Amino acid sequence: MTDLPAYLRPFVLGVLDGPDVRVDRLGEIDIYRPAGTARTGAMLFVHGGPGPAELVATPRDWPVYKGYATAVARRGLVAAVVDHSLIRGFDQLVTAADEVEAAIGVLRSDPRVDPDRVGLWFFSGAGLLAGEWLDSRPDWLRCIALTYPLLATPPGVDDLVTAAEVIGKHKDLPVLLTRAGREREELAGPVAEFVSAGGSALDIIDVPKGHHGFDMLDHTEESRAAVTKALDWAIAHLGEDPDGVTTASTSPTTTTKTRAKSAPASRKTAARTPAAAEPLMDVPTPAAPASQPAPTAPVPTLDPLPTTPAVPVDTPAARVVGREHAAYAAHDLEAFLAMYSPTARIHLADGAELKGRRFLREYYGSRFAAGRCKTEVVQKLMLGEWVVEHVLAYDTGAGVPMLALYRVSEGLITDVEFRA
Numbered sequence: 227m228t229d230l231p232a233y234l235r236p237f238v239l240g241v242l243d244g245p246d247v248r249v250d251r252l253g254e255i256d257i258y259r260p261a262g263t264a265r266t267g268a269m270l271f272v273h274g275g276p277g278p279a280e281l282v283a284t285p286r287d288w289p290v291y292k293g294y295a296t297a298v299a300r301r302g303l304v305a306a307v308v309d310h311s312l313i314r315g316f317d318q319l320v321t322a323a324d325e326v327e328a329a330i331g332v333l334r335s336d337p338r339v340d341p342d343r344v345g346l347w348f349f350s351g352a353g354l355l356a357g358e359w360l361d362s363r364p365d366w367l368r369c370i371a372l373t374y375p376l377l378a379t380p381p382g383v384d385d386l387v388t389a390a391e392v393i394g395k396h397k398d399l400p401v402l403l404t405r406a407g408r409e410r411e412e413l414a415g416p417v418a419e420f421v422s423a424g425g426s427a428l429d430i431i432d433v434p435k436g437h438h439g440f441d442m443l444d445h446t447e448e449s450r451a452a453v454t455k456a457l458d459w460a461i462a463h464l465g466e467d468p469d470g471v472t473t474a475s476t477s478p479t480t481t482t483k484t485r486a487k488s489a490p491a492s493r494k495t496a497a498r499t500p501a502a503a504e505p506l507m508d509v510p511t512p513a514a515p516a517s518q519p520a521p522t523a524p525v526p527t528l529d530p531l532p533t534t535p536a537v538p539v540d541t542p543a544a545r546v547v548g549r550e551h552a553a554y555a556a557h558d559l560e561a562f563l564a565m566y567s568p569t570a571r572i573h574l575a576d577g578a579e580l581k582g583r584r585f586l587r588e589y590y591g592s593r594f595a596a597g598r599c600k601t602e603v604v605q606k607l608m609l610g611e612w613v614v615e616h617v618l619a620y621d622t623g624a625g626v627p628m629l630a631l632y633r634v635s636e637g638l639i640t641d642v643e644f645r646a
Contacts, residue, residue, distance in 0.1 A: 234282060235442045237293025238449045247299040254309040255329050256286045258299040259338055267343030267368065267464030268304040268333050271295055272326055274350025274376070275312035284309045290442040294347070294457075301461050306333045312351055316383045320581060323355050323386060323569040331636050334366065345464050347371040350438070354379055357387035358568030361583060363396040364637065369463040371402040371456060374409060374438045378416035386568065387584050390420045394427035400463050401427060404456050407434035431455050541608045543634035547615075550632075550639060554601065557594040563587060567638040575628060575646040593621070611635055 248259045260266065271294055273285035285291055286307040295305035308329035311318035334341040344366050348356045353375025359367060372389075379385035393401065401424065405417055421428060433440050433452045440449045540548070546565060553561035563583050572580040580589055593599055600620040604627075607614040613632040618625035626646060633641040 231278065231282065232439060232443060233277065233285070233288050233290070235289065236445075237289045238441050238445050238453055239293055239297060241293040241296045241300070247296050252332060254286075254325065255332055256295070256307045257333065257336060258295040258305040258307075260299045260302050260304065262302075263338075265338060265340045266303045267345070268306065268336070268339040269295075269298050269345045269347055269460055269464060270326075270330060270333055271305065271307045272310070272346060272348045272352040272355060273307070273313065274348075274352045275310075275318075275322070276315045276351065277313040281313070285313060288442075290439075294441075294453075297457055298460065301457070303461065303464055304333070304336065304339050312355075316351075316380055319354060319379075319383060319386065320569065322352075323358065323582070326352075326355055327567060327569055327636075334636065342366045343368050343464055345369040345371065345460055347373070347460065348375055349373050351376045353377045353389065354386065357389040357392055358583060360389055360399070360401070361387045361392040361395060362564060362566075362568055362638075363399050367399065369400040369402070369460060371404070371460055373404040373441070373456065374406045374413070374436075375403070375417065376413055377420050378412075384581075385584070386582055390416065390423045393420060393424040397427060399427075400429065400459075402429045402431065402456060402459050404431040404433065404452060406436040406438055406440050407432065408437045410438055413438065429459065431459075541610070541613070542637075543611050543632070544606065544608045544613050546634045546637060546639060547613045547632045551601070551603070554599050557597060557599055559587065559591055559594045562590065562594075565639055567635070567640045570639055571641050573641075573643040575644040598622075 246261050250257045250259065271291050273288070273291055275285075277285070286309050291307045295307050298305035306329065308326060310322040310325040310329075312322035330344065330346075333339055334344055342365065345368050346356070346359055348371070350373075353372055354377070356370060356372055356375065356377075359370060375389075377389050379388070403417070403421065403424075405421075409417065421430065431452050433444075433448055435446065435448055436444050436452065441453050550562060550565040553559075553565065563586055566583055566586060569582055570586065572586065574580070580586055590599075598621050602618045602620070602625065603615050604618060605616040611634050613634065615630045615632075617628050617630050619628050620626075629645040631641075631643045631645075632639055
């Protein structure tokens with residue numbers, strides 16, 4: 227066993243593929259499906275990095291991740307492992323964040339998965355990706371697990387939201403930390419800060435004699451007990467809702483201010499006596515009695531008005547953008563950021579680009595505090611995941627006409643481009 231690279235050593239629980247678990251490879255994602263056809267919760271396993279220069283196998287083929295995913299599937303839930311770019315180096319951190327987000331979308335759209343019961347499990351270097359999800363906490367995210375995580379961004383690397391800054395922000399989000407007692411010094415310090423910041427919001431499993439990677443390096447009862455306990459924790463948080471009913475989450479509907487449009491001119495109609503209750507269906511007018519004289523002139527008839535296809539008032543993407551606009555108008559920074567993907571990109575009219583919520587917070591925070599956020603929507607076009615608006619931006623006083631292009635995926639804004 228010692229002749230093998232560390233990442234190819236067996237999983238401590240010894241769980242292997244079997245006929246009771248089906249594995250489908252979809253691009254960079256392996257999905258492990260349990261027996262049966264019922265929709266279930268799902269867990270996405272996010273491997274660490276960077277890895278060795280010459281890998282014999284990519285992480286989704288490592289015994290440790292195959293073992294975790296198989297163990298979850300054998301307990302009745304869907305599991306998935308995604309290969310992402312962090313394995314190639316820390317300079318790929320933002321790309322890896324995008325790839326993980328895309329994998330979540332694939333997993334949630336799987337017919338065997340309840341899209342409102344998904345958990346994320348981060349290992350080692352992937353701990354750097356966890357902060358964005360601890361910060362945003364979408365409705366479908368039921369739990370986050372971190373196993374021997376790296377939580378401090380190395381110097382010179384564009385960092386995302388730091389986990390210690392946001393742990394406990396969402397009190398209803400269960401978070402599990404499994405920490406190794408013999409952890410590397412450069413990892414142990416930030417983990418201790420994370421624990422201190424997390425307080426009661428954090429569940430902890432300690433492996434006192436465990437090394438970094440204990441679930442493949444330390445084949446001991448202590449390691450097996452820790453992994454089993456972590457799996458139990460995850461299954462408990464992804465199981466059926468109370469009463470066995472899973473409810474789909476809904477987003478509150480908000481309205482945005484738009485320029486008022488004049489009402490179309492109405493045709494003149496004869497005055498009539500108000501009725502106590504207006505019927506919902508047309509009622510035929512009874513024929514005039516024979517004793518009454520016939521009208522001296524025919525009653526003119528009007529040609530029917532042309533009909534036009536119905537236009538949807540809003541699309542799902544437009545409703546997301548509408549909630550973003552409402553938060554913007556209210557200068558509510560947290561609600562504003564919550565409408566954006568953790569790895570969202572905004573291209574400003576001056577050519578600058580903002581990447582991720584961390585930079586959105588820095589850019590918009592001072593503007594919100596100064597009350598410099600006012601925009602009027604003049605016209606809006608909607609098509610699928612796209613929303614295009616003609617707006618007047620009053621951030622500097624006089625209204626500046628601009629085009630704003632929004633792209634929405636999985637209920638969050640992923641791309642924005644402003645053109646003046």
